[in-house]
Amino acid sequence: MFPVSSEILRCPCCRGWLDSEADRYICSDCDSKFEFKDGILDLLHPQLDSITYSEIQHYTEKSEYYVWMYETWKDSPFYRHYHTRLLEEFNSLKKGALILEIGxxxxxDGFHLLKSGYQLIETDVAFGELKEAKKFHESNxxxxxxxxxxxxxxxxxxxxxxxxxxxMIAxxxxxxxxxxALKEVRRVLxxxxxxxxxTEPNNWQPKTIFPVGKLGLKLILRLMGRKMSSGEKVSEADKQTKGFSRRDLENLFRGAGFDSWELKPAGFFSAATHFVSQIIHEHLGKVVRPFRLEKLAVQVDVFLERLGLLKRFPWHWNAVAR
Ligand SMILES: [Zn+2]
Structure with a gap:
């Protein structure tokens, strides 16, 4: 394991110093104790809110499903368009720079940063996924x-x-x-x-296309004599999110104390095509990968990004703040 010095670690409860003791850490101020689980240091705050507990449970139980999802759609042109462009923002950092990934x-994505020569601390709330990440990085x-x-x-x-x-992506x-969370990011940067x-989704989707699409899908499934799935494949936060508009994100950056930020649209039609293929999988159990169509849609999207009003309503946002 990359030697994380206790010099850079702090207690998640009180930000006190952590003293290393055999196979655990103890906070010198509040006496909280933090142990390792299969070589992964558990620095979760001992009292979390109900949504975070539910996300921990969902992503730990379903880690194998998400491995399958990634392998199935990893060559999606939209996925690459969204993720790769954000990762390229780090190209100005020198080799050996220390990067933190949250979630x-x-x-x-961390693998891409490691290949570029950076040092990385990968974090997540879900042990199941983090364990997969560790195995993946070490085996490479x-x-x-x-x-x-x-x-x-x-x-x-x-x-x-x-x-x-x-x-922090998705x-x-x-x-x-x-x-x-953004205040914490500003603090550690x-x-x-x-x-x-x-970020995903934009705030217009939960008000428009999601409910309309759900209704349409219900009708189609009824005509096919089938029922909607119970939605167990998406997490509670995915179900509850109201999304983020440009203004929401600007307010968040301002409130967290960032000096400057730039927001860039991440997908219009390519994202919609990708979204529909995920919905078909979730509710009809069929794997469809319209990658040629997505590739063409990415090219259309790059053109649409330049258009005045439209660029305010992308599917997702990529943002860079300092
Ligand atoms: Zn403490």
Whole structure:
């Protein structure tokens, strides 16, 4: 394991110093104790809210399903368009820079950063996914440049001002308190460090296309003599999210104390095509991968990004803040 010095760790409860003792850490201020689980340090705050507990349970129980999902759709042109463009924002950092990823899931985006020569701390609330990420990074020879720590975004167990970059992609809508999480990101970033944030969905979707699509799907399934699935494949936060508009994100950055930020649209038609193929899988059990169509849609999307009013209503947002 990449040696995370106790110098950079802090207690998630009180930000006190953590003393290393045999195979655990003890807070020198509040006496909280933190143990390792299969080589992964568990620095989760001992008292979490109900949404976070439900996300922990969902992503731990379903980690194998998400591995299958990734393998099935990893070559999706939309997926690459959304993720790769955000990862490219870190290219200005020097090799060896220290990056924190929040909500790393299976560690696929982190793998891209490791290949680029950065040191990485991967974090997530779900042990099942983090374990998969650790296995994946170590089997690819990155055991010495990557550490895996269980923790939640609202209580980052790190010293202030130590990261050159923070990455958070497809995670913000899983958090019950996004503003608190962004304050934590600002706190642990070095001055001038880069925060790359990929958010989903935009706020217009839960008000329009999601309910209309759900109704349409219900009718189609009824005509086919089938029932809607109970939705067990998506997490509670996915079901409850209201999404993020441009203004929501700007308010979050401002409230968290960032000096500057830039928001970029991430997908229109390519994202919609990808979304429909996921829905077909979830409710009809069929795997469809319209990658040629998605590729064409990505090209259309890149053109649409330049159009005045339309660029305010993308499917997702990519943001870079400092
Ligand atoms: Zn403490």
């Amino acid at each position: 790393c899931g299976l560690g696929k 020879g990155f055991g010495d440049s990557c550490a895996h720590i269980l923790c939640d975004a609202m209580h980052l167990p790190f010293k202030s001002g130590i990261f050159d970059g923070v990455l 995670t913000l809508h899983h958090l019950p308190f996004p503003r608190e 070095k001055k001038g460090g880069i925060f790359g944030l990929g």
